[in-house]
Amino acid sequence: MTKIGVLGATGLLGTATINHLIEQGVTPADIVGFYRNENKTAGLKQLGLTLRYGDYSQPSFNSDTLAGIDRLLFISSSEEDNLVRLQEHLRVVNAAKQAGVSYIAYTGMAFPNDTSMPMGNVHLATEYMIKASGINFTMMRNSFYTEVILSPEEVQFEVKTGKIFSNTNGVKLNFVARDDYAKANAKVLTTPGYEGRTLELGSNHPYTFADIASDLSSVSGHPIELVEEPAEQIERDLTALGDKNALFFYQLHAGYQDGWGAHISNDLADLIGENNITTPKQTIQDYLK
Numbered sequence: 001m002t003k004i005g006v007l008g009a010t011g012l013l014g015t016a017t018i019n020h021l022i023e024q025g026v027t028p029a030d031i032v033g034f035y036r037n038e039n040k041t042a043g044l045k046q047l048g049l050t051l052r053y054g055d056y057s058q059p060s061f062n063s064d065t066l067a068g069i070d071r072l073l074f075i076s077s078s079e080e081d082n083l084v085r086l087q088e089h090l091r092v093v094n095a096a097k098q099a100g101v102s103y104i105a106y107t108g109m110a111f112p113n114d115t116s117m118p119m120g121n122v123h124l125a126t127e128y129m130i131k132a133s134g135i136n137f138t139m140m141r142n143s144f145y146t147e148v149i150l151s152p153e154e155v156q157f158e159v160k161t162g163k164i165f166s167n168t169n170g171v172k173l174n175f176v177a178r179d180d181y182a183k184a185n186a187k188v189l190t191t192p193g194y195e196g197r198t199l200e201l202g203s204n205h206p207y208t209f210a211d212i213a214s215d216l217s218s219v220s221g222h223p224i225e226l227v228e229e230p231a232e233q234i235e236r237d238l239t240a241l242g243d244k245n246a247l248f249f250y251q252l253h254a255g256y257q258d259g260w261g262a263h264i265s266n267d268l269a270d271l272i273g274e275n276n277i278t279t280p281k282q283t284i285q286d287y288l289k
């Protein structure tokens with residue numbers, strides 16, 4: 001039987017992908033989940049899949065690590081230093097090539113040529129590594145997860161304070177729920193026909209923060225005011241409101257001002273079905289249940 005390997009299996013996207021693979025009928029024994037921290041594997045052990053150690057940052061990640069894997073979900077490393085991240089990615093591609101992995105689905109970044117965020121280059125370079133290796137592939141170019149732009153803590157905070165801050169200058173943004181990406185991963189790993197394709201997995205309906213403020217107001221039943229201002233002012237306002245930690249997320253917004261998040265694509269809708277795409281409003285409803 002085809003062995004499907006899932007790197008980053010202990011992470012949110014990896015675990016969700018494994019759940020969708022099993023839901024789609026893949027036998028757990030045909031899934032190999034890779035971890036770097038055994039303490040995080042308890043939930044995966046219960047699913048009955050094979051678990052294998054594999055840390056991209058270690059030279060010990062080699063062809064033995066990926067031996068026997070046919071189709072591999074390569075979840076990008078979470079290393080912050082871009083050059084180290086690239087070295088880790090090269091190690092994965094090299095190990096896959098040596099191990100005879102026949103297919104890689106790589107979770108990169110949507111519209112990487114159209115962003116001023118440096119991580120676009122990391123993902124593009126990784127795509128080229130995979131192409132240069134000769135291994136068949138699907139590039140699963142991800143937008144930012146809704147849960148990252150709009151975390152549960154942030155939403156609770158916004159409902160409590162009646163304010164949502166943005167420094168996006170009113171540009172449209174792609175909000176895609178992480179679980180939608182997990183479904184998409186499971187689909188390409190189990191369905192022939194996506195080989196050689198580069199999928200721009202943004203949503204086909206980007207939203208502004210004014211839309212999000214309106215969703216927050218209607219779901220919570222309280223008016224939520226949108227405050228558009230520079231990151232430094234947001235920092236001062238958040239500090240005054242008692243939550244400086246949220247600043248990190250607002251700094252991310254600046255990366256959207258070049259319009260990167262406004263690019264649309266039907267690739268995700270084609271993969272998982274238009275009606276299955278989770279809207280930000282549904283995510284907010286989930287958080288506030």
Ligand SMILES: NC(=O)c1ccc[n+]([C@@H]2O[C@H](COP(=O)([O-])OP(=O)(O)OC[C@H]3O[C@@H](n4cnc5c(N)ncnc54)[C@H](OP(=O)(O)O)[C@@H]3O)[C@@H](O)[C@H]2O)c1
Pocket residue numbers: 007008009010011012013014035036037040054055056057075076077078079088107142143144145148178
């Ligand atoms: N599209 C977005 O909005 C977005 C946002 C954040 C991150 N990302 C990227 O998408 C990936 C998946 O996101 P996620 O939400 O599932 O993140 P996550 O929950 O942090 O999971 C990342 C997974 O990758 C594993 N991992 C990271 N670096 C590794 C390495 N050097 N060697 C082996 N395993 C490694 C982690 O292992 P541990 O469990 O041991 O940490 C974890 O299993 C992230 O790694 C990051 O590259 C995307």
